[in-house]
Amino acid sequence: MDGFQERLRLSLQWRLSWWLAVAMLLVAALAAAVSYLSALDEANEMQDQTLRQVGALYGADRLPVAGAIQFVGDDEAPVMILGLRRTATAGLAALPDGMHHASMNGVACRVLLRTVSPGLRLAVGQAIAFRDEIANHSALRTLLPLLLLVPLLPLLVVLLVRRLFVPVAALAREADQRGERELQALAPDFLPLELRPFVVAINRLLARVEKSMQQQRRFVADAAHELRSPLTALSLQAEALAATALPAAATERVEALHLGIERSRVLLDQMLALARAQTVLPRASAAVPVLDTFRRVLEDLMPLAEARQIDIGVETAGDPRVAGDPVDLLMLVKNLADNAIRYSPVGGKVDLCTHADGGQVIIEVCDRGPGIAPEQRERVFDPFFRVLGSEQSGSGLGLSIVAEIARRMGATVLLDWTDAAQQQGLRVSVRFQD
Numbered sequence: 001m002d003g004f005q006e007r008l009r010l011s012l013q014w015r016l017s018w019w020l021a022v023a024m025l026l027v028a029a030l031a032a033a034v035s036y037l038s039a040l041d042e043a044n045e046m047q048d049q050t051l052r053q054v055g056a057l058y059g060a061d062r063l064p065v066a067g068a069i070q071f072v073g074d075d076e077a078p079v080m081i082l083g084l085r086r087t088a089t090a091g092l093a094a095l096p097d098g099m100h101h102a103s104m105n106g107v108a109c110r111v112l113l114r115t116v117s118p119g120l121r122l123a124v125g126q127a128i129a130f131r132d133e134i135a136n137h138s139a140l141r142t143l144l145p146l147l148l149l150v151p152l153l154p155l156l157v158v159l160l161v162r163r164l165f166v167p168v169a170a171l172a173r174e175a176d177q178r179g180e181r182e183l184q185a186l187a188p189d190f191l192p193l194e195l196r197p198f199v200v201a202i203n204r205l206l207a208r209v210e211k212s213m214q215q216q217r218r219f220v221a222d223a224a225h226e227l228r229s230p231l232t233a234l235s236l237q238a239e240a241l242a243a244t245a246l247p248a249a250a251t252e253r254v255e256a257l258h259l260g261i262e263r264s265r266v267l268l269d270q271m272l273a274l275a276r277a278q279t280v281l282p283r284a285s286a287a288v289p290v291l292d293t294f295r296r297v298l299e300d301l302m303p304l305a306e307a308r309q310i311d312i313g314v315e316t317a318g319d320p321r322v323a324g325d326p327v328d329l330l331m332l333v334k335n336l337a338d339n340a341i342r343y344s345p346v347g348g349k350v351d352l353c354t355h356a357d358g359g360q361v362i363i364e365v366c367d368r369g370p371g372i373a374p375e376q377r378e379r380v381f382d383p384f385f386r387v388l389g390s391e392q393s394g395s396g397l398g399l400s401i402v403a404e405i406a407r408r409m410g411a412t413v414l415l416d417w418t419d420a421a422q423q424q425g426l427r428v429s430v431r432f433q434d
Contacts, residue, residue, distance in 0.1 A: 017161045021154040028150050032143055039142040043135035047126065048099060051112040055124040058116070092123050101128070167191050171199070183210040235261045270397040273331055274383065274404065287321040288329050290354045290363060297334045297352070301341060309347045312337070317355040322363075322432045324409040332405040333363065335398045336428050340367035343426070361432040366418045371426045377415045406430055 092102055095113055102111045102125070109125035116122045167190050175186060183206045188199035238258040246254065294314050305312045322329055333352070340350040344367045353364040372380055379385050381403040406413045411432045418425025 017154075017158045020157045020161070024153045024157060025150065028146065028153060032146050032150075035146065036139045036143055039139035040135050043138040044131065047131050047134065048110070048112075051099075051110065051124050051126060055112050055114050055122055058122055058124070097121075164192070168195065183207075183213070231261055231265050235265065267397070270335075270401065273335075274397055274401050286326065287323055288326045289319055289321050290329075290361065291316060291319045293326070293329050293333050294352050294354070296330055297337050300334060301337055304338070305341050305350070308341060308344070310341050310344055310350055311348070312341065312350045313352070315351055315353040320354055320356045320361040322361050322409070324432075328405045328409060332402050332409075332430065333365070335401050336365040336430075339398045340365050340369070340426070340428075343367060343369035345369065359433070363430045363432070364427060366425060366427045368418060368425045371417050371424055372415055380415070381413075402428075402430075 092104070092111065092113065095102065095111075097113050097115055100111050100113065102109060104111060104123065104125040108128045110128055110131055111123055111125040114122045114124075171186060171188075171191065185203040185206060186199050188196045188203075191199060235258065238254060238261055242251065242254045242258060291314070294316075298312065298314075301312070304310075337350065337352060344350055348368045350368075351364075351366045353362075353366065355362055380399050383397055383400045403413060409432065411430050414429045414431070416427045416429070417423050418427045
């Protein structure tokens with residue numbers, strides 16, 4: 001009972017169903033009572049009319065002997081015919097002509113009295129018990145359809161209310177299935193007029209949130225872009241300073257300065273890449289060859305791989321294609337390969353693999369580094385999160401960029417061990433719908 005009361009208090013659908021059902025049942029009960037009383041009155045009137053018709057058939061020549069009762073009709077509801085002398089002053093004889101409730105032969109009856117001649121009167125009666133039974137049966141038969149309908153009324157109300165709330169449930173499912181950056185307006189056209197102002201207000205809120213997010217992304221992109229020029233100038237000055245003859249201590253400090261500037265430049269590039277991936281703009285869509293993307297990634301990252309003595313190779317079964325923006329796919333694979341090279345030990349190996357599997361195109365990047373523990377695999381997609389204990393310096397944006405691009409392209413990203421037995425290395429699998 002407590003659960004029902006709680007739902008009744010919190011759910012508009014339950015409250016509407018409950019009160020509509022109660023109201024319909026009350027109206028049905030009132031209609032049943034009026035119908036029953038009306039049918040009962042009509043049945044009694046019909047029986048009175050029967051008494052009048054029977055009385056009209058008996059004249060002075062057919063009147064029973066005074067004081068004798070004659071029965072006509074069926075055994076269930078017989079009609080009693082009684083002749084009375086006009087001179088009698090007690091009992092039935094004392095009543096005026098017309099319909100009366102009186103006793104005939106010791107039985108409570110409905111009696112019609114009529115004078116048939118100056119000296120004789122006619123009494124036509126029927127037992128009230130028989131009359132009431134017939135009237136009740138007749139009245140109950142009129143109630144039967146309504147009584148059969150009453151149990152169906154609450155069910156009908158519940159079904160109708162649920163049907164009315166179907167558009168609201170559909171809108172809720174649509175909103176629930178959206179991603180955190182899918183802030184386009186909801187469509188209120190199919191909703192009832194009473195709910196449309198609420199949806200319009202939500203759409204205005206979504207528009208304000210979208211505007212705020214765009215301003216934040218624009219600020220990050222503009223700030224990163226504005227910082228690139230001074231960092232480039234600092235890098236050039238550091239290189240010029242390193243080319244001059246300096247003491248050993250000064251040379252070490254210049255080298256450290258140059259490395260710091262280079263890390264800042266990489267961070268700005270990744271911030272620009274992340275801002276671009278998060279920007280909701282139409283992208284060119286085409287069937288992009290994965291092997292061509294691998295080739296371009298190798299061209300860009302081969303100097304880094306050679307500097308760390310990393311053996312980077314490609315394994316493929318055919319030349320699958322991925323539907324999407326070529327720049328997005330290039331950025332995704334490049335970030336995965338860059339991470340793999342940086343986190344692999346010197347002299348290690350990185351593999352870029354691709355194949356088709358059951359209507360999906362799978363791209364895998366495998367390294368032989370420390371890998372990522374299962375409990376940290378969800379968090380590594382957060383911006384600026386870096387695994388504790390890592391010896392490599394980085395911004396923590398690489399996998400965030402990968403996750404954003406994968407979401408945009410409708411792909412899923414899975415992390416696993418390269419060597420599950422030894423729990424070493426990181427295997428990143430990106431699954432695209434073919």
